[in-house]
Amino acid sequence: xxxxxxxxxxxxxxxxxxxxxxxxxxxxxxxxxxxxxxxxxxxxxxxxxxxxxxxxxxxxxxxxxxxxxxxxxxxxxxxxxxxxxxxxxxxxxxxxxxxxxxxxxxxxxxxxxxxxxxxxx
Numbered sequence: 001x002x003x004x005x006x007x008x009x010x011x012x013x014x015x016x017x018x019x020x021x022x023x024x025x026x027x028x029x030x031x032x033x034x035x036x037x038x039x040x041x042x043x044x045x046x047x048x049x050x051x052x053x054x055x056x057x058x059x060x061x062x063x064x065x066x067x068x069x070x071x072x073x074x075x076x077x078x079x080x081x082x083x084x085x086x087x088x089x090x091x092x093x094x095x096x097x098x099x100x101x102x103x104x105x106x107x108x109x110x111x112x113x114x115x116x117x118x119x120x121x
Contacts, residue, residue: 005039011050014040021057030064034074037061041077046084055081072101072110079117092121 001016008014017036024033037057045054058078065071079094095117102110 008040008044011048011053014044025060028064030061031067031070034058034061034065034070038070038073038077042080046080049084051081051084055085068101068105072098072105075101076114076117083117083120088121092118095121 003013003016017040021033021036024030024036041054041057045051045057055078058074058081061074062078065074075094076098079091079098082088082094083091095114099111099114099118102114
């Protein structure tokens with residue numbers, strides 16, 4: 001049912017992935033659900049201006065992820081969505097939380113990315 005990523009031109013092209021996300025969440029398979037979202041959140045939802053949808057998807061998995069890197073990246077993507085919606089305090093809070101996660105994993109590159117994200121705000 002999925003189209004190849006090069007053929008994703010509109011939100012309708014992401015319907016199979018959005019349906020899979022919903023099913024994964026219903027099955028409480030949140031780590032896999034967020035990996036589905038990572039396939040299209042920044043390069044499609046973000047670039048197309050679907051910030052609210054991006055935030056809603058990532059909000060649904062908050063507090064339910066077990067993979068530390070997925071948790072950090074999801075929190076960071078929430079920061080990006082809130083930043084683009086003009087909710088700067090929420091963006092700062094999420095970028096700061098993602099920074100803490102990167103620090104706890106001793107990921108210096110991740111920390112530098114999160115510091116840059118904070119600089120946006």
